[in-house]
Amino acid sequence: xxxxxRMVLALFAILTSFxxxxxxxxxxxxxxxxxDAETADSDADADEGSDDGAADGDAMDGEGKDVKAAFIMVAxxxxxxxxxxxxxxxxxxxxxxxxxxxxxxxxxxGGADFDNAVQQFIDDGFNVIxxxxxxxxxxxxxxxxxxxxxxxxxxxxxxxxxxxxGNSFGRMYQPRYIAGMAAGAATETNKIxxxxxxxxxxxxxxxxxxxxxxxxxxxxxxxxxNWTSTWFDPGVEGNAAQTLIDAGADVLTMHQDSxxxxxxxxxxxxxFIGYHSDMSAQVDSYLTAPVWDWTEHYSDxxxxxxxxxxxxxxxxxxxxxxxxxxxxxxxxPAAAEMSSVRDQIIAGDFDVFEGExxxxxxxxxxxxxxxxxxALADPFGNxxxxxxxxxxxxxxxxxxxxxxxVIGSTEG
Amino acid sequence: xNETTVIGLLIAVLxxxxxxxxxxxxxxxxxxxxxxxxxxxxMMAMGGVAAxxxxxxxxxxxxxxxxxxxxxxxxxxxxGVVAVVMGADQVVSGLALTIGGLGxxxxxxxxxxxxxxxxxxxxxxLGPLNDVPWIGEIVFDQTAVSWIALALGVIAWFVLTRTRxxxxxxxxxxxxxxxxxxxxxxxxxxxxxxxxxxALAGMSGAYLTLALAPGWSxxxxxxxxxxxxxxxxxxxxxxxxxxxxxxxxxxxxxxxxRLQTFGVEVSPILLSMLPYLLTVGVLxxxxxxxxxxxxxxxxxxxxxxxREDR
Numbered sequence: 001x002x003x004x005x006r007m008v009l010a011l012f013a014i015l016t017s018f019x020x021x022x023x024x025x026x027x028x029x030x031x032x033x034x035x036d037a038e039t040a041d042s043d044a045d046a047d048e049g050s051d052d053g054a055a056d057g058d059a060m061d062g063e064g065k066d067v068k069a070a071f072i073m074v075a076x077x078x079x080x081x082x083x084x085x086x087x088x089x090x091x092x093x094x095x096x097x098x099x100x101x102x103x104x105x106x107x108x109x110g111g112a113d114f115d116n117a118v119q120q121f122i123d124d125g126f127n128v129i130x131x132x133x134x135x136x137x138x139x140x141x142x143x144x145x146x147x148x149x150x151x152x153x154x155x156x157x158x159x160x161x162x163x164x165x166g167n168s169f170g171r172m173y174q175p176r177y178i179a180g181m182a183a184g185a186a187t188e189t190n191k192i193x194x195x196x197x198x199x200x201x202x203x204x205x206x207x208x209x210x211x212x213x214x215x216x217x218x219x220x221x222x223x224x225x226n227w228t229s230t231w232f233d234p235g236v237e238g239n240a241a242q243t244l245i246d247a248g249a250d251v252l253t254m255h256q257d258s259x260x261x262x263x264x265x266x267x268x269x270x271x272f273i274g275y276h277s278d279m280s281a282q283v284d285s286y287l288t289a290p291v292w293d294w295t296e297h298y299s300d301x302x303x304x305x306x307x308x309x310x311x312x313x314x315x316x317x318x319x320x321x322x323x324x325x326x327x328x329x330x331x332x333p334a335a336a337e338m339s340s341v342r343d344q345i346i347a348g349d350f351d352v353f354e355g356e357x358x359x360x361x362x363x364x365x366x367x368x369x370x371x372x373x374x375a376l377a378d379p380f381g382n383x384x385x386x387x388x389x390x391x392x393x394x395x396x397x398x399x400x401x402x403x404x405x406v407i408g409s410t411e412g
Numbered sequence: 413x414n415e416t417t418v419i420g421l422l423i424a425v426l427x428x429x430x431x432x433x434x435x436x437x438x439x440x441x442x443x444x445x446x447x448x449x450x451x452x453x454x455m456m457a458m459g460g461v462a463a464x465x466x467x468x469x470x471x472x473x474x475x476x477x478x479x480x481x482x483x484x485x486x487x488x489x490x491x492g493v494v495a496v497v498m499g500a501d502q503v504v505s506g507l508a509l510t511i512g513g514l515g516x517x518x519x520x521x522x523x524x525x526x527x528x529x530x531x532x533x534x535x536x537x538l539g540p541l542n543d544v545p546w547i548g549e550i551v552f553d554q555t556a557v558s559w560i561a562l563a564l565g566v567i568a569w570f571v572l573t574r575t576r577x578x579x580x581x582x583x584x585x586x587x588x589x590x591x592x593x594x595x596x597x598x599x600x601x602x603x604x605x606x607x608x609x610x611a612l613a614g615m616s617g618a619y620l621t622l623a624l625a626p627g628w629s630x631x632x633x634x635x636x637x638x639x640x641x642x643x644x645x646x647x648x649x650x651x652x653x654x655x656x657x658x659x660x661x662x663x664x665x666x667x668x669x670r671l672q673t674f675g676v677e678v679s680p681i682l683l684s685m686l687p688y689l690l691t692v693g694v695l696x697x698x699x700x701x702x703x704x705x706x707x708x709x710x711x712x713x714x715x716x717x718x719r720e721d722r
Contacts (some may be wrong), residue, residue: 076630078518078525226669229680233634234625235431239424240669246420247673258632260625263529282528282627408672 067128067306069093069298070121071103072114074133075232081257081276082231082292086132086155088277089294096299097306102126109135118143122150128305130155130298141165151305156202158397160312168297171318172202173209173396174345175290175326177352178338179273180213182288183251184221185334186271187214193244194225195237195254195261199410201378203255205399209352210253211406213341217334224249225408234260245270259283278327288329296322316393320346353391358404365401366391376401379410421670422550427624429655429662430558431616435640436647436654437561437568438612442488443644444572445605446585446712450506451491452613453637454513459484459614461521464621464628467531468524476531477557477618484614485607487513492606496599499716510637518630529626533557533619555623557615564612569651581605585710588717598717613637642691648698648708661687 069090077087083105094101104117114136121129122143128151131140137157144152144165154160154167183192192214196203211223224247226240237256241264244252253273254261262283265272272279274289297317304310317323319342328338344350357365364373369390376385378398385395402410435452442449449455463480467473487509495505533555535542542552572578583591584601592598620636621628639661646661647654664686671678698708 076518078522078630080525080629084525224673226672227680228669229684230634232629232631234627234629234632235428235620235634235636235665236668238625239428239666242420242424243417243669243673246417246670248416258625258629259627263626277526282526284528411677 065127065306065308067097067099067302068124068126069099069101069128069130069302070126071101071130071132072107072117072121072136073103073105074109074135075106075257077103077105080259080279080282083132083257085276085292086130086294089292089298090130092293092295093298093302096295097302099302099306109133110139114139115143122147127151128153128302130301132156137167151301151310153301158314160314162312164310164312166301166312166315168301168315168317168323170292170324171316172290172292172324173205173352174318175324176206176209177213177216178326178328178341178345179253179288179290180210180215180223181217181334181338181341182329182332183210183253183271183273184214184216184218185332186287187218187221187249187251189248189250190218190220190222191247191249192221192223193241193247193249193252194223194408195240195244195252195256196225196227197231197255198229199227199379201397201399204379204402204410205396206255207406208399208401208403211403212352215405216341217337221405223406225402225406227408228256230256232257234258237261238264241265242268262286287332288327290324290326292324293322318345320348353396357391360402360404360406362404365403417670417673419546419549421666423553424666424670425659425663426550426554426558427662428665429658430554430561431619431624431636432640432643432662433565433655433658434557434561434616434619435613435637436643436658437565437651438609438616439640439644440647440649440651440654441568441572441581441612442606442609443713444585444649444710445581445602446588446710446715446717447491447496447602447606447609448502448506448714449488449491449495449509449606449609450503450641451488451509451513452609452640453633453635454510454517455484455487455610455613456513456617456620456633456637456640457517458487458513459617460621460632461517461524461617461628462614463618464521464524464529467529467622468527469530471530473531473533473622476622477533477615480614480618480622481611482614484617485611488606488610488613489603491610492603495716496602496606499718502714502716514631514633521628521630524628525630527628529622531622532626533623555619557619557623560615565651565655572651582710585712588712588715592717592719602717613640616640639687642688645698645709646691646694648694649710650708660690 071090073083073086075083077083090101090103107113107117130153132155134156137154137159140152140154141159144161148164152165156169157167160166194207207225214221224244226244228236228240230236237258238260241252241261245268251271252261252265254275259279259282262272262279266283266285271287272283272285273287277291279289280286319325328335354370356368359365366372372385372387372389375387376395378384379400384398400410435456439452459480462483463476466479467476491505491509494500495502535553536556538552542548580596581601584598588598643654643657643661647657668680668683
């Protein structure tokens with residue numbers, strides 16, 4: 001037997017044994033759909049996903065245009081966080097609209113993988129494509145220009161065109177503020193720990209909103225931030241959480257993709273406020289969490305393509321639109337105030353960043369009317385507001401400063 | 413920086429050290445027999461998901477740990493069959509084990525992602541010993557798995573350096589044909605060494621999902637299997653030195669978030685590179701030293717042994 005032949009045989013043996021295991025598990029009816037999608041994913045090839053999809057294509061009941069919706073995710077949908085909730089949204093939209101959907105996950109940003117995945121979906125007749133990670137933005141823009149018959153919706157970015165390319169995000173800072181109220185009411189040490197991934201506006205905005213909410217019910221509270229430089233690494237996240245416990249925090253929250261912070265909070269007898277999804281079933285110390293729900297928004301986009309009314313928009317929905325929300329825990333001493341703030345936000349009577357705001361060092365940012373007293377730049381050095389400007393969405397989207405009461409550096 | 417934060421740091425050093433040491437010790441034993449197994453990351457993932465599943469099913473951390481160990485050993489047997497019995501390229505087979513293990517663990521664990529841990533290891537409770545300042549607070553605030561890791565390290569050192577079994581294992585790793593001539597079964601010895609390596613990688617994965625970061629998600633091993641592979645080289649294939657290396661590398665992992673609270677400005681990205689940079693440094697030192705004396709690496713590492721090729 002030659003060396004080369006032996007190697008080929010060996011690889012064949014390994015692949016065969018894996019596929020036998022996969023086939024054995026895949027026969028379980030509950031996991032069949034997921035298994036198919038996974039196969040398509042691991043082959044970096046959407047072919048199989050769409051073939052299987054075609055089999056249940058007769059379930060389609062779209063009245064107008066035939067729509068097939070594809071989703072591209074940056075990390076595995078099994079991560080319990082960001083991508084998990086997008087997949088929940090996909091599943092929800094599929095049952096709400098009856099259209100066929102498919103996804104590939106673990107697709108790297110800014111690379112040939114993404115281009116291949118999108119092109120494969122287009123070739124397979126998918127005509128609505130959701131790209132759910134920030135780094136997909138520029139490539140999505142290019143595909144939208146080259147494929148006018150396909151609708152592209154990019155999540156968490158800011159680019160769009162006027163025919164077939166829109167973007168979506170959620171005002172997560174609204175439920176973050178309410179989560180902060182729960183934390184401020186729960187802490188006895190007046191120190192709350194915040195495990196956070198990267199110092200980008202989205203994360204900084206969440207930390208600020210959370211801190212303002214905590215201060216609203218407890219003026220003495222401080223929020224200490226620990227940066228992990230990773231979206232998902234339970235070991236690192238748990239380590240950061242323990243660091244904050246050691247520093248005196250008795251309530252922990254996070255902007256990460258795993259529940260590791262919650263596990264540390266449980267072990268330390270602290271209170272945990274989650275993110276992304278309801279984690280009550282997983283984490284004993286769970287109090288509440290700001291959560292995503294993409295089902296309605298995804299269904300709306302798909303329906304609008306079906307009936308021909310799709311028009312690109314920069315969608316930034318809040319609690320009122322249902323894309324983000326929080327469950328007010330009855331056990332919280334601040335439950336009544338939280339419910340009241342939630343109602344005011346929905347009614348449009350309250351804005352998290354209205355009124356006077358102060359920097360970490362005490363410098364006043366805005367006056368009582370929300371007018372800027374200093375010029376502001378985003379973390380990348382671009383001007384986002386001049387003295388006298390009214391606080392607006394542009395400033396929120398480029399937020400690069402911490403408010404008073406946050407311990408930590410926006411340098412990461 | 414105060415006493416609480418320093419004690420917290422040292423506790424975390426031992427925790428991450430345990431995680432890395434178990435996997436690296438197993439890899440040391442496999443490599444001592446002449447089999448390079450780059451599948452550590454995949455075996456850890458398989459051990460981790462199996463242990464977490466068993467914890468959910470049984471609620472007993474010890475049963476869960478055992479299941480993780482068995483899963484790691486069985487999974488490593490694939491590498492044994494392919495690379496040792498069939499004599500395929502060890503690098504290719506090991507990489508297949510990592511890629512396949514991560515994928516298979518993710519697939520098998522799909523329904524476990526949103527589940528609470530059914531079992532977890534708590535810190536040992538030795539009564540008053542836990543209250544001894546510093547030593548008690550740090551050393552005894554560990555789970556039983558850390559003590560098992562320490563015991564296994566001592567046993568591995570003793571067996572490898574002081575017993576006939578260890579001599580045979582090392583002989584197979586240094587010169588398989590010579591060992592074969594003296595009546596040792598190369599395939600059997602290597603197969604056992606690989607499966608011990610798999611068992612320990614599985615235990616490391618189980619420690620991760622049952623103690624260090626209880627829970628299961630795809631990608632939860634986060635490259636620590638690769639640090640373990642680097643650690644074996646760093647520790648020059650000696651259980652004791654690998655243990656010291658595990659504390660050093662574990663210390664780097666533990667330090668990352670704490671530098672921020674200590675007010676030290678070091679990029680966490682740079683810090684996470686350090687284990688690999690240190691390993692490269694050690695490789696350089698080892699290669700310079702090996703001009704004057706024999707290399708620390710087992711001479712037959714990476715070489716498939718086939719009697720008919722002799």
